[in-house]
Amino acid sequence: MVKEVQLRVNLVEERQSSILERKAAKQLGVDLSEITAVKVLRKSIDARKKQTIFNYKVAVYINESLPTAPNYVFEYKDVSSAREIHIIGFGPAGMYAALRCIELGYKPVVLERGKNVQDRRRDLRAINQFHDVNEDSNYCFGEGGAGTYSDGKLYTRSLKRGDVRRIFENLVYHGATEQILIDAHPHIGTNKLPKIIENIRETILKYGGEIHFESRVTDFVIKNNKIHAIHLQNGSEMTVNCVILATGHSSRDIYQLLHKKDILLKAKSFAMGVRVEHPQEIIDQIQYSCEGVRDELLPAAAYSLVHQVNNRGVYSFCMCPGGFIVPAATANGEVVVNGMSPSRRNNKFANSGIVVEINVDKDLPKYEKYGVLKGLQYQKDLEVLAFNAGGRSQVAPAQRLTDFVEGRLSNSLNETSYQPGLNSSPLHSILPKLIGGSLRKGFAAFGKKMHGYYTAEANIIGVESRTSSPVNIPRKENLEHPQIQGLFPCGEGGGYAGGIISAAMDGERCAEAAITLL
Structure with missing residues (x-):
């Protein structure tokens, strides 16, 4: 017999051997000796409260052998002479x-x-x-x-x-x-x-x-x-x-x-903004309610944030725990940033796009002459702006997060994972108002939702512009x-x-x- 059950395991229990078998036996009311195997079907982490919990969905095999490992088969055909x-x-x-x-x-x-x-x-x-x-x-x-x-x-x-x-x-x-x-x-x-x-x-x-x-x-x-x-x-x-x-x-x-x-x-609405980079330790401490280094059983913490500014969405995008910021331009003369992470997510920085919704029907009146490509041109213009603000190379314009929100040039910048380097720039005044103003209010709101997120130890780096296509x-x-x-x-x-x-x-x-x- 096979039964599927949901199990909750805390950090102390997660270290204990056979914890899933013991919890499953108790929940199902069977003797531990009757459980021949437990297969994990789904695993997630709930860190919303002070005590972090691992949520498991498992298949419990009772007096029954665990099937052999599945063999994922796809029926590929010889198509060398096909249409x-x-x-x-x-x-x-x-x-x-x-x-x-x-x-x-x-x-x-x-x-x-x-x-x-x-x-x-x-x-x-x-x-x-x-x-x-x-x-x-x-x-x-x-x-x-x-x-x-x-x-x-x-x-x-x-x-x-x-x-x-x-x-x-x-x-x-x-x-x-x-x-x-x-x-x-x-x-x-x-x-x-x-x-x-x-x-x-x-x-x-x-x-x-x-x-x-x-x-x-x-x-x-x-x-x-x-x-x-x-x-x-x-x-x-x-x-x-x-x-x-x-x-x-x-x-x-x-x-x-x-x-x-x-x-x-067709012109299509899209989103643009910046990438924000924190020390991963700060995000871990916020998300896991811990002091110092996170528990070794926990992965680098991620986050998801959204806030409405005058009915315009400001939200996190492509959050990369333990990751790097990379230059994602597709032509010389533009600067575009994106994020990536290795499988272990073990870099010391966390980065995420923080972007603002752009409504192509309402927000770009000066670009109407470009017709259906107006969003594309707006996107490109902002990337050229970032290129010039960074010093006309792949060096990216950047600012400390608190300086950006409070409207002042950063005298120095934090260490970064972005290899081409950063140039201190007044992004608060360089970015168009509909993006820069929305971001400033959004970051202030995020700081209230995640205490410690709004910090001078974070950099914002521009621009995050390739979230999606501005054309359909x-x-x-x-x-x-x-x-x-x-x-x-x-x-x-x-x-x-x-x-x-x-x-x-x-x-x-x-x-x-x-x-x-x-």
């Missing part, structure tokens, strides 16, 4: 679209503007050390997309869009730890993601798919409102049956190309573009996802939709 589906972009949406094509018996032909994960590392080093941005290979572009060198957070609220469990199991199949199936807020870590992505690449190639790196798409050949071919930067042309467009939220050239060809786009590529119920037959906008670049898992699910859905045309 082709072209996929532009090899981030989470593109990868999962390709894998799903193979399962369904179709050959994915993937075109990725950037390099593979190994070669991409050299370009990331060039950004950090020499401030040189390769426009096709950086923290946003390249094998695995923006998610490769990120925290690898897998939490999603998009539970109705597809089979979340299936997405997770596919990651385990390709090398992720089974812990991601258990943790309430799972993550993989930037140090482990590249190997998993390599394994996904090998699966696609093994079963007959194609992946072309350093293959930027520069034009679409459209006849009678149907996509017929694509042009690459090297001058070659590929005839296509249909195209899954999974280019990510930073492929501005794709939006501009579509707009130039009068292909329907419309699609019909069948996921095809309403104007162009055979074009399937997908993932974050289309405006249909907000992270690794939701993008992966959308990639699978687009693959399933595309094959109905073939």
Whole structure:
């Protein structure tokens, strides 16, 4: 017999051997000797009160053997001679679209503007050390997309869009730890993601798919409102049956190309702000109600914050405990910051985007001349502003948190994880009022919600601008573009996802939709 139960374990109990078995026996009213195994199905931490609690959902095996470890199997087919589906972009949406094509018996032909994960590392080093941005290979572009060198957070609220469990199991199949199936807020870590992505690449190639790196798409050949071919930067042309467009939220050239060809786009609301960096110890002390170093059984503490300022949301985004801030620009002449964490989240800093909602219909009257690309231009202008304020390199403008809120230039800055370096700048006056003013009120409110959060020991660093795409590529119920037959906008670049898992699910859905045309 197998029974599922919920168990609560405190820090003292967590150190005790067989604590789950003993608690399960007591709760179920059975003798401890009858319990042959306990399998953890879900684990979360509740630190809302002074005593931190581990919440477990477990399967209790009573006089029954624990099944052998599950073997996650995906029925990939040899598609080397099958009909082709072209996929532009090899981030989470593109990868999962390709894998799903193979399962369904179709050959994915993937075109990725950037390099593979190994070669991409050299370009990331060039950004950090020499401030040189390769426009096709950086923290946003390249094998695995923006998610490769990120925290690898897998939490999603998009539970109705597809089979979340299936997405997770596919990651385990390709090398992720089974812990991601258990943790309430799972993550993989930037140090482990590249190997998993390599394994996904090998699966696609093994079963007959194609992946072309350093293959930027520069034009679409459209006849009678149907996509017929694509042009690459090297001058070659590929005839296509249909195209899954999974280019990510930073492929501005794709939006501009579509707009130039009068292909329907829509301006989309988004969010922009800064990244705030605290010593991790401060966040731990706040969240775990502890003094000094957190208990060794507890992970680096995270937080989630939101506040309304004049009916405008100010909120934390992509919070990275024990992480690093990285330069995420996709072109020289701009500064963009983002966060990432290793799997152990053992860096001494915690960072998070703190961003402000931008309503493209109300907030950008001066940008109306840019039409549907007005949010894109606003985003770009702020990144250029940050570039100039930082000193015209990848050095980022920064300010102590308290100085920012109180409106004064910082005489000195705190230590940072951001490798290119920081330049003290009056971000309180540089940022547009709708962002800067909202952030200042938001930070003050966050300090009241988390006592100790509002501190001179924290830096704010600008700008966090790539939270999501400011452009939506419309699609019909069948996921095809309403104007162009055979074009399937997908993932974050289309405006249909907000992270690794939701993008992966959308990639699978687009693959399933595309094959109905073939």
